Amino acid sequence: MMTHASLDDVCGQIADVGYAVLPAFLTPELLGRVQLEYAELYRRMREAHDGKPLETSHSGKGHFQIQPPLNGVFADPEVFANPFVIDCVRSILGAEARLAYYNSNISEPGSNFQDIHRDVRLLFGSEISLPTPSFMLVVNILLCDFTEANGSTEIWPGTHVLPDRGKGEDLVARSASVASRRLNAPAGSFIVRDARLWHRGTPNESLESRSMISLVYKRKWFGFRHDKSLEVSQQILQSWPEDVQSLFLR
Secondary structure (H helix, E strand, O other): OOOOOHHHHHHHHHHHHHEEEEEEOOOOOHHHHEEEEHHHHHOOOOOOHHOOOOOEEOOOOOOOOOEOOOOEEEHHHHHOHHHHHHHHHHHHHHHOEEEEEEEEEEEEEOOOOOEEEEEOOOOOOOOOOOOOOOOEEEEEEEOOOOOOOOOOOOEEOOOHOOOOOOOOOOOOHHHHOOOOOOEEEEEOOEEEEEEEEEEEEOOOOOOOEEEEEEEEEEEOOOOOHHHHOOOOHHHHHHHOOOOOOHHOOO
């Protein structure tokens, strides 16, 4: 488990700037298994759809989403319920935080910029000008080195606490007055960010796909849940510690 000091530092950074980059908690062996199973999953899905990947992601050309099945290495609690990360999630979202979505993102060579976006709407939209406490976190597990060349995620620190200005607002125009940064980090790193943070995928100018697991955690009461991505057999569910099973409760 994290020490109180490091946990406080991480949670404080997420509160202040909207994100934190955590070290590679996965062992090299486990990371290697995830990389291999993910590559095979993507290959099978491309073949099943005649070479057309499944779901585009925020309108960016060459950006796609895949929901990994909750079996094999994807059902290993060290991946989706890493204790270091869950300590952070529960400190911010409460002891009854839930896993709401098990997803992944892949960017192919030749991809372009995604739209700048949040991953969740603000609770009260533009009705209030004060930020609410965090109610949803996204945890990305990088399956390769994220670099400028392969399209590392671009973020706008601090925007998780900015109010909306109304329906259809132009985040591109607003972003001109807020400094951005790229989340360059080595394979296996965990990036924890407030789901309200402005961000986008950037062009992959390398020759290899750029991929990451994307886990969404929420406060128990928030009405967001992608049940299909959380389908798991009773046998696997019951093999997990009760503390991990609780992430799947309604």
